Amino acid sequence: MHNIIKKMFQHGTVTVDYPKKPIKSSYITGVPEFYYTKCKRCSKCINSCPTGAIALVDNDKQKEKSPAVNIDECIFCRFCEDACPNKAVLLSNKFELAQKSRAALRATPLLVQDDVVKDLDYELLGRQLKEKVKKFYGKSLNIREVDAGSCNGCDYELNALGSPYNDLERLGIQFVASPRHADMLMVTGCVTRNMEEALIKTYNATPSPKLVIAVGACACSGGIFKNSYAGRNGVDCVLPVDVYIPGCPPRPQALIYGILKAIGRL
CATH class of the missing domain: 3.30.70.3270 (Alpha-Beta Plaits)
Known part of the structure; x- marks a missing residue:
């Protein structure tokens, strides 16, 4: 115990001040x-x-x-x-690139693909439900992370949110093990054919109202695996997406920005 207290005085607070203060670093890779x-x-x-x-x-x-x-x-x-x-x-x-519309991330128009599921439940996009989301999740949020066929790069960055440096729980946000306890799904990967059914079942098991965030280039558009026979071209081919966070992978602060954008806390 004495050594722990000693280290606390020696190193001080290591948790980043973001989003209260901007991040300034020469190591940030952005658009x-x-x-x-x-x-x-x-x-x-x-x-x-x-x-x-x-x-x-x-x-x-x-x-x-x-x-x-x-x-x-x-x-x-x-x-x-x-x-x-x-x-x-x-x-x-x-790195603060997250958008609620995929079209806002594009310089060219988004082409609708033939295999995109068109009869999805888009009630989440209604104004009344958005107001409920802000009311319910304005101060706290439970997240279930779903790997739908990623290379694990985005998953590592999601894991970093729980580190002492980023400490996502200080914002009242935490990850849960079961989708039945979740308010939000954060999906990584292009959604491979083998994971498509599992992702849909996870979405259906999450109680409404619920939010979906596409994490990384693969989840946003298919990324490097775009137009592959083995996967979809992003999460919105399967589920309605509320926020897109681009990057390969997006840094932890970009993830925090996207989460706060989804729940209206920016």
Whole structure:
């Protein structure tokens, strides 16, 4: 006990102040940013992207089509930055990217796929239920994490939320073992065919009103596994999604931002 108290005085508080104070770190990897004055439209960034997240789009400020990124598909791999000979694209340190609409993460329109389940229960998107969600979960929240076929990168970041540094429980938010005790599902992975039924059963076992968050590029769009025979192109092909958190993987603070955005505490 004496040694524990001694260490507490030596090291002080290690828990991060986020979201009360912004995170400033040179190690943060965020969304790519384009500098169109340097861009020669050579398309090398487009050809280097492993997920096809970069596309040429109409730009109001430019006279010709310019490259832009679909953040829901981006895995922040820096290939575009390395491929550009003019340094016209650089990865920023912006990680607060979560959106309630997937279209808000895209530079190009979202194409509806034939295999997307179209008769989902979208009652969660109604105003009355959103007001109930804020009322019920404004101060506390129970989360069930579901691995629907991820590489475990996003799962490691979710585990980091329980560390002394991030300490998610200080915000009244905790992870639970059973979906029957959960208010929110945080889903990782592109949703493989083998996990699709399990994910739907988990969703049905979660009491309403409930929230669903897609965590990482794979859960948002299929990511590097997009258009694979073995999986879906993201969680919204199977379930209604309330918040999308892009990244590969998203850092713990980006996850906190997405959770607080979902329950209206930002």
